[in-house]
Amino acid sequence: MSAVWDYLFGSPAFLIFGTYTLMMIVGLGILLHLQLGVTGIGNFGVAGFWGAGLYAFGIMQVTYDVGFWPALLVATAAGGVLGLITGWVIADLDDDGVLAATLAVATIVYLAIDSEKDITGGRVGLGTIDFPFDVGKRTDLAWLAILFGVVGVLLWYARRVHRSPYGRLLIATGTNEPLARSLRKPVKRTKVGVMALTSAGMGALGGLYGPIVHFLFPTQLTVAITVSVITALVLGGQQRPLGAFVGALLTVGLFDIVIKLYVPLPKDLLEHAFPVTKQIIFGALLIFVLLFRPLGFLGRMRRERHVKGLSRV
Amino acid sequence: MDFVAKAVIIGLTEQAPLVLAAMGMALIYNLSKVINVAFAETITLGAYFAQWVNVAFGASFYLSLAISGILAGVLSCVTYLAVFRTAERRGVGPVEVIIISLGLSVLLRYALQFVFGYEARFFETPPPRFMKLFGVGFTSFQLTAFILVVVLALLFYLFVQKTVWGRQVRALASDADLAKVSGINPLLTTLVMWFMAGAAGGLAGAFWGVGSSAKPGLGWDRFLLTLLVVLVGGARGLRGVILAGMGTGVLLSALKLEIAPLRAEIVLLVAFILVLKLRGNRFRELAKV
Numbered sequence: 001m002s003a004v005w006d007y008l009f010g011s012p013a014f015l016i017f018g019t020y021t022l023m024m025i026v027g028l029g030i031l032l033h034l035q036l037g038v039t040g041i042g043n044f045g046v047a048g049f050w051g052a053g054l055y056a057f058g059i060m061q062v063t064y065d066v067g068f069w070p071a072l073l074v075a076t077a078a079g080g081v082l083g084l085i086t087g088w089v090i091a092d093l094d095d096d097g098v099l100a101a102t103l104a105v106a107t108i109v110y111l112a113i114d115s116e117k118d119i120t121g122g123r124v125g126l127g128t129i130d131f132p133f134d135v136g137k138r139t140d141l142a143w144l145a146i147l148f149g150v151v152g153v154l155l156w157y158a159r160r161v162h163r164s165p166y167g168r169l170l171i172a173t174g175t176n177e178p179l180a181r182s183l184r185k186p187v188k189r190t191k192v193g194v195m196a197l198t199s200a201g202m203g204a205l206g207g208l209y210g211p212i213v214h215f216l217f218p219t220q221l222t223v224a225i226t227v228s229v230i231t232a233l234v235l236g237g238q239q240r241p242l243g244a245f246v247g248a249l250l251t252v253g254l255f256d257i258v259i260k261l262y263v264p265l266p267k268d269l270l271e272h273a274f275p276v277t278k279q280i281i282f283g284a285l286l287i288f289v290l291l292f293r294p295l296g297f298l299g300r301m302r303r304e305r306h307v308k309g310l311s312r313v
Numbered sequence: 314m315d316f317v318a319k320a321v322i323i324g325l326t327e328q329a330p331l332v333l334a335a336m337g338m339a340l341i342y343n344l345s346k347v348i349n350v351a352f353a354e355t356i357t358l359g360a361y362f363a364q365w366v367n368v369a370f371g372a373s374f375y376l377s378l379a380i381s382g383i384l385a386g387v388l389s390c391v392t393y394l395a396v397f398r399t400a401e402r403r404g405v406g407p408v409e410v411i412i413i414s415l416g417l418s419v420l421l422r423y424a425l426q427f428v429f430g431y432e433a434r435f436f437e438t439p440p441p442r443f444m445k446l447f448g449v450g451f452t453s454f455q456l457t458a459f460i461l462v463v464v465l466a467l468l469f470y471l472f473v474q475k476t477v478w479g480r481q482v483r484a485l486a487s488d489a490d491l492a493k494v495s496g497i498n499p500l501l502t503t504l505v506m507w508f509m510a511g512a513a514g515g516l517a518g519a520f521w522g523v524g525s526s527a528k529p530g531l532g533w534d535r536f537l538l539t540l541l542v543v544l545v546g547g548a549r550g551l552r553g554v555i556l557a558g559m560g561t562g563v564l565l566s567a568l569k570l571e572i573a574p575l576r577a578e579i580v581l582l583v584a585f586i587l588v589l590k591l592r593g594n595r596f597r598e599l600a601k602v
Contacts, residue, residue, distance in 0.1 A: 042408040044415070089586055092593040095407045096348045100540050101589055104582045107537055111582075115575035223533070227419055230412060272431060279423040286416025290409045291399055 029244020037238035040174030048106025051221035053203025068132035079203015087195030127215035158241035237296030318447035320567035328562025337513030354421035356532030359515025360522025385515020
């Protein structure tokens, strides 16, 4: 029994960090589900909105010595304002324009962090950021519980949205925008609103990630974050609130927790070949799932299964 | 005058490959209505192919350039047949096609590390001569690259505008059904166009690579700027893409002369976003090859 316990929880720090990453991807995936799966906005700059929150939180805590709650509020606001501006830009653009604009926003965030060294620390880094409380050895576990709670709230909200009149408006916008517009639905306002709200959520998740890594670097905001979130959502099912959760378990859970912690790989393989192979598999998954099972592992919502032509895909 | 001359010379010599890359991407965009994110990897692989031919076989840069263009063109056709044609046949939506191309981009970017290794790879070329024009210094290599890019861009433009193949590509882009009725073979014409696009991307990658090194992120680092040039300049056809590419190079170098390089890139991206916002959805309607 003790041997099994040691095998499963022998490296609690690594296990906890892996679970942090998993929860972060699930949270971002649920928010991307509302953007892409429900409203049809292809946000390819997830890392930028998340990074804006992460750095806003870090700057408030480290540079201005602000407390946890005001810093988290600023992180949320940073993501929200960025989402509001992006939503305004993309409201009348087609999918190609949305791709360009969201990628550009993420790149601007990255460049701004890299260039404004006096505030962000640039490539040297920004830190240290500590947990807002200290309960001894169990502080990291307590933070993980909080993260579980936040992701739970996001999941609950996404499920509520599906059942609400607001959700029907989002689905109408995502399914057939010209029709929704002809029915006098406020399509433009809806898109701006959903971008602002969900990007604020991404900013808040960024803020909550700060104490986990303690030190912030611009290299943490690479496109790999966006690819991981999109892969998880697409694999699980972009039109289902639980899609990101299932997809993240099958991707991040499998690679960053199960294989990394429990498969005895040589160190050299783990450092070089493993992350590269992971990205190759993520890329292949995106292609195969969208070509051969576009609604992902979970498929479409139960209530929509008998309605033909409702899905965008 | 001094400032303008500097901005023009630096902008044109440093960003000349951007014009080639944007022309390649615009060809695919205008014919297949696809923004192919994996085009970034065509650029990257162009650099790797050229470096490999140059170093492994001791070929001159110009010979490796030609081979790299052909190999990148073939790779582009293979990606079309294996992925994009399948997506087209299965009626995959536009956002999903973009995500598929993102997946292909990630797959290629990391897979090439298994083939070419994790480290940056350098070309073996003779050291360049340094020259000056209007007080602005540049290398003989940059000048040759600029002239070659201008010639190649002109050849691509003439190919699309003046040859039978070019007319077929334009006919297919304007009205696919009518083109088929007129006896145009859509698959062959599409493959010719994807080959041309891939070759343009590969050549751009080789020019960028010889200026620095062949590395996995080479194409991705330049993808956004290429995409923005295509979206903004593409509204006026290939001529618009060439002008937008050159204008972008000059504007970027002018900004870099005045402010820090990273801030200059931020200003340029904000300007592009504003243009996107102001011109809205009219790109696709206006876009003609």
